[in-house]
Amino acid sequence: MNRIDEAFKRLREEGQTALIPFLTVGDPDVTTTIDIIRKLEEAGADMIELGVPYSDPLADGPVIQRASGRALKHRISVADCIQVAEDARDAGVKLPFILFSYYNPILQLGLEHFFNLVVQKGISGLIIPDLPIEEDEEVRKMAEAANIHLIPLVAPTSNERVKRIASKARGFVYCVSSLGVTGVRSDFHSGIDEFLQTVRQATELPIAVGFGISSREQVERFAKQCDAVIVGSAIVRTIEEALPLLQDESRKEEGLQQIYTYVKQLKV
Numbered sequence: 001m002n003r004i005d006e007a008f009k010r011l012r013e014e015g016q017t018a019l020i021p022f023l024t025v026g027d028p029d030v031t032t033t034i035d036i037i038r039k040l041e042e043a044g045a046d047m048i049e050l051g052v053p054y055s056d057p058l059a060d061g062p063v064i065q066r067a068s069g070r071a072l073k074h075r076i077s078v079a080d081c082i083q084v085a086e087d088a089r090d091a092g093v094k095l096p097f098i099l100f101s102y103y104n105p106i107l108q109l110g111l112e113h114f115f116n117l118v119v120q121k122g123i124s125g126l127i128i129p130d131l132p133i134e135e136d137e138e139v140r141k142m143a144e145a146a147n148i149h150l151i152p153l154v155a156p157t158s159n160e161r162v163k164r165i166a167s168k169a170r171g172f173v174y175c176v177s178s179l180g181v182t183g184v185r186s187d188f189h190s191g192i193d194e195f196l197q198t199v200r201q202a203t204e205l206p207i208a209v210g211f212g213i214s215s216r217e218q219v220e221r222f223a224k225q226c227d228a229v230i231v232g233s234a235i236v237r238t239i240e241e242a243l244p245l246l247q248d249e250s251r252k253e254e255g256l257q258q259i260y261t262y263v264k265q266l267k268v
């Protein structure tokens with residue numbers, strides 16, 4: 001059984017909602033990324049979305065764009081991001097890892113080599129936001145053969161595509177709460193509740209919601225309808241605010257503690 005399935009089974013038994021943080025690997029450096037992942041696990045995270053920094057993050061708002069820029073200063077590759085899963089596991093992290101990457105960096109690595117790496121390093125899931133279902137046949141077959149869950153995104157505008165996307169989904173279905181790019185929001189798409197109901201009826205798989213979530217109240221609201229809540233920009237912003245501490249060896253633990261405190265209050 002895939003680690004993501006195991007995590008959702010445990011959470012269902014415990015009546016809990018999964019908290020899935022997203023962070024950009026290599027922001028500010030790979031060693032600190034692993035320290036942050038350990039803190040996220042301590043704070044109650046149930047899975048981690050490892051973001052591959054990319055030069056043209058078209059679906060990302062300014063916070064994640066800045067994080068990608070900082071990480072790309074060290075020329076972090078897809079292979080480096082995948083390696084973080086193994087290194088974090090070696091450091092004692094038990095959480096499932098979902099690799100989040102735009103399609104281009106994966107193509108540059110080559111699908112064969114990419115899938116060998118993700119299997120070897122213990123990645124459990126894959127999110128490729130710019131690979132639509134109409135073009136994902138080859139990747140989906142390779143992912144299924146490797147027992148890696150290719151997790152699709154559905155948006156409030158997906159309408160009749162929701163059923164088709166959900167029918168091919170593995171792991172869980174990622175419901176995007178709003179149109180536009182990632183980034184903290186105070187309100188969501190007007191039809192969000194009906195949209196989440198539509199997705200719930202279209203799949204037996206767990207459903208997750210992401211985009212714009214930053215407060216415990218928002219997590220509690222979505223926990224009523226979803227099995228998982230994904231938080232990216234708000235956590236990446238907390239990392240950004242803690243950078244002066246994280247990059248000073250004598251104050252690194254203080255910076256990590258700031259991230260821990262913010263994330264812990266999100267776990268419901």
Ligand SMILES: O=P(O)(O)OC[C@@H](O)[C@@H](O)c1c[nH]c2ccccc12
Nearest residue numbers: 022059129182183211212231232233
């Ligand atoms: O950052 P937010 O608003 O909390 O949304 C999650 C998001 O960061 C993460 O899942 C993600 C990062 N980049 C993306 C691009 C498309 C879809 C999703 C994403």
